Amino acid sequence: MAEARQIVVTDDGPLLVSGPVEVVLPDGRRVRSDRPVTAICVCRRSRRAPFCDTSHRRKVRTSDAATDDEEDRAQRHSAPAG
């Protein structure tokens, strides 16, 4: 029997599929990803559908951050790109 392809379902984010994949969209468009692992958007908010662009993330306004600490941390996004 062929080895089953693993698909990882993340907590609140994308599906992870390994190997190059071709995704067929409802309109018939085929999109290819050659990444070793591809993150498929399942929240339907991605602007790069069918791939995840982290748009699934929880968003807070500075004014309604639950705590000062949360507000502080959410401001910290100026590290270099990964």
Place this chain on the structure above:
Amino acid sequence: MLSDTAPRRVDPPALPEARGPLSAAVLGALRGWPPAMPHLDQADPYGDDLQLALYCCYELHYRGFADIASDREWDVGVLGLRAELERVFETALRKDVPAADGTVAEVTAELDALVVEQVEGRGPSWHLRRDGELWQLREYVAHRSLYHLKEGDPQAFVIARLDGPAKAALVSVEHDEYGAGNPDRMHARLFAEMMGSLGLSTAYGHYLDAASAETLAEVNFMSLCGLHRRLRGALVGQFATVELTSSPGSERLVRAMRRLGCPEQAVAFYDEHVEADAVHEQMVRLGVVAPLLAAEPELARDIVFGVRASSFLADRFGALLLDSWTRGRPTLRRPLTDAPTPAGSMR
């Protein structure tokens, strides 16, 4: 399998100019002058002098410097200086970020906090996306070149200090950073192409003299953690911080560049990071951090330290840029030609 890209020689950069007694001592040691250990009691751990001195010590482990013998890398005089500088830097960071409690739950909470997005945030990428000017974008890229022209290299040092699933997953992410076998897709290469299309020099180390202490400190923290096996947990925390925060930040920079009418070749670097780091985030959390903690839960404390210290240094860098830019001042020590002239400086 084999690339058509013509191999190019990377010329090591010239030594920078000293910024004070500590960097002068390191530069002297690199040139082979008799070692002189300066006083460190008064040294500003995040200041220009110490950060440049440390950066020069570390650069020996990367591309080195023009006309400096390669064996300076293991010169005991240089290493002795480096150890003193590292002690001051690490002690300050441990004092300036909240101490970790050592629990695995805290690591989870810390990483969860990194993936909460602001609706309207601060920070250079927010500013650049909203109303940043081209000279500010070019400054940003010039600062960042100190890391991105060797992107992935500081973190590669940790590979030999890991085992099993965490090692395999970290190498998969690094493989992607290095272009997944294609040198034309290497992130450092994409960054150089972006620099070229923004009219910046693509030469390795070209902006070292221009880079601020804040810029150098972020890269030095990566090198510090990469080069010390003792700090491998902190390196993983640092790696997680950039991989987890990169995707949305990169998206803002893509929009900034499109708004400013930059050529597509310039946009490619950050554009690639939007999707790539949406994947890297998951691989780092599920593939690197989780198995590492399962195998070595005692690393929790330093993983949190790595996240907090790199965030702390990123904040300092962000604050420098925003404070200066809102006053219309350049942030590079050697301003670019299109940057505004600081008022009164030419009189």
